[in-house]
Amino acid sequence: MFGANLRKLARKHASISDLSRRLGINRTQLNRYLSGESFPRPDVLERICTFFEVDARILLEPAESLTRNTLVLNSAFLTDFMGKAPLNIPEGMFPTGFYRFSRRSFTDNLRFIVGLVHVFRDGELTFVRGFEPKEAMRQQGLPCNARAREFRGYITRQEEGIGLVISRHDAMTCSYNFLNRVSSYENNYWVGYVTRTTRESVLGTRVTRMVYEHLGRETKPVLAAARGTGFRTEDELLPYHKRLLQIDVPFR
Numbered sequence: 074m075f076g077a078n079l080r081k082l083a084r085k086h087a088s089i090s091d092l093s094r095r096l097g098i099n100r101t102q103l104n105r106y107l108s109g110e111s112f113p114r115p116d117v118l119e120r121i122c123t124f125f126e127v128d129a130r131i132l133l134e135p136a137e138s139l140t141r142n143t144l145v146l147n148s149a150f151l152t153d154f155m156g157k158a159p160l161n162i163p164e165g166m167f168p169t170g171f172y173r174f175s176r177r178s179f180t181d182n183l184r185f186i187v188g189l190v191h192v193f194r195d196g197e198l199t200f201v202r203g204f205e206p207k208e209a210m211r212q213q214g215l216p217c218n219a220r221a222r223e224f225r226g227y228i229t230r231q232e233e234g235i236g237l238v239i240s241r242h243d244a245m246t247c248s249y250n251f252l253n254r255v256s257s258y259e260n261n262y263w264v265g266y267v268t269r270t271t272r273e274s275v276l277g278t279r280v281t282r283m284v285y286e287h288l289g290r291e292t293k294p295v296l297a298a299a300r301g302t303g304f305r306t307e308d309e310l311l312p313y314h315k316r317l318l319q320i321d322v323p324f325r
Contacts, residue, residue: 076109082125159229160197170290173298175314176283199228206303261287264317284317
């Protein structure tokens with residue numbers, strides 16, 4: 074079985090010589106593995122598994138079933154619990170376009186963060202992308218370059234709304250947002266909360282209310298909203314955002 078599996082995996086490569094070089098295995102020895110005449114030492118076997126991104130089942134199971142599934146939501150173990158929720162979210166539930174959001178700062182309870190995110194669809198999935206305000210990064214002693222500030226995530230359906238699972242590069246920090254649509258004149262507001270993955274601290278908070286306002290895709294309102302992002306005082310918040318945040322009501 075090992076020889077047969079190795080032959081199937083090797084077909085993806087230009088030549089046995091190239092594969093031999095990339096694996097760091099003598100070509101003659103590799104041919105013996107391929108023909109089933111020889112079996113590799115444990116350390117060589119580990120090198121082969123790592124290269125082809127398979128596991129030790131290469132010894133017993135057909136090659137078609139060996140590829141490691143590194144996409145968590147594609148795991149058969151989670152399919153009936155989480156795997157289908159991010160698929161085909163209707164535009165009417167959470168439209169494509171830019172959103173302005175407001176929330177209390179996690180590091181300064183007297184100020185608020187106003188930000189901008191872009192929601193877009195790629196096939197069956199819905200994604201979100203944005204950047205942390207530079208001032209917020211500086212306050213935490215973090216780099217202010219675009220890579221450090223960028224965050225991305227995906228959107229998933231929940232029983233009473235939608236969830237946004239968001240992370241910065243290399244999962245340095247993550248957050249979970251839950252939003253539910255609010256009745257309004259243009260039906261373009263969502264309210265909920267955001268929680269971040271940090272240790273408890275007496276100096277900050279880990280969960281707070283959040284408001285999302287759909288701005289659409291027109292350049293003029295999006296640029297106007299972008300100019301108003303960053304740290305804001307309570308008095309500087311948009312009136313309807315301030316109302317939905319219920320600033321004087323404890324979060325439960």
